[in-house]
């Protein structure tokens with residue numbers, strides 16, 4: 587299995603087709619690639635997982651789509667989590683997805699999947715604060731799972747007007763900040779996982 591150090595899994599906590607957070611995730615994936623990383627963009631709509639239920643887990647095991655995501659995460663060292671904000675919180679979709687991924691599967695320990703992973707968190711919202719309150723919670727959840735979350739983060743406010751037709755951020759300062767964050771993530775992974783030939 588390829589566990590290359592510069593592979594970064596990018597996803598948003600929204601399934602909505604026109605999701606602003608998915609737009610930001612798409613942009614972040616391209617910026618990760620520009621920074622020398624290898625991004626894999628995932629749409630959680632393609633991974634419909636039932637709401638966590640201990641009885642369902644006991645009777646049927648880990649749902650297939652959660653297994654697929656686990657296998658993908660196992661092949662990536664970095665994560666970009668783009669978090670919409672619902673009532674000042676992360677979305678049920680993001681929480682549910684991470685809860686299922688944290689469960690043991692047979693002999694595989696759940697949290698082992700998150701250990702030694704490095705993440706950054708981003709958010710977008712039509713509101714004036716850009717979903718900033720969800721960032722602290724996404725950060726806390728990932729930290730609880732054992733992920734190292736970079737201090738750098740970006741909240742994109744007024745998301746309905748924030749993107750240009752070609753998917754960039756209209757605000758050049760925000761675009762630059764996104765570049766810096768993606769660079770920092772790739773650079774951190776490089777430093778933590780020096781290639782054998784170096």
Ligand SMILES: Cc1cc2nc3c(=O)[nH]c(=O)nc-3n(C[C@H](O)[C@H](O)[C@H](O)COP(=O)(O)O)c2cc1C
Nearest residue numbers: 600602605606607670671672673674711712713717
């Ligand atoms: C139940 C619910 C609660 C929301 N609460 C907030 C909120 O606390 N802060 C905020 O900025 N936007 C809030 N919104 C608006 C979302 O930011 C908006 O629907 C956004 O488009 C969701 O992200 P998405 O575009 O990636 O799907 C809320 C939306 C819903 C459905």
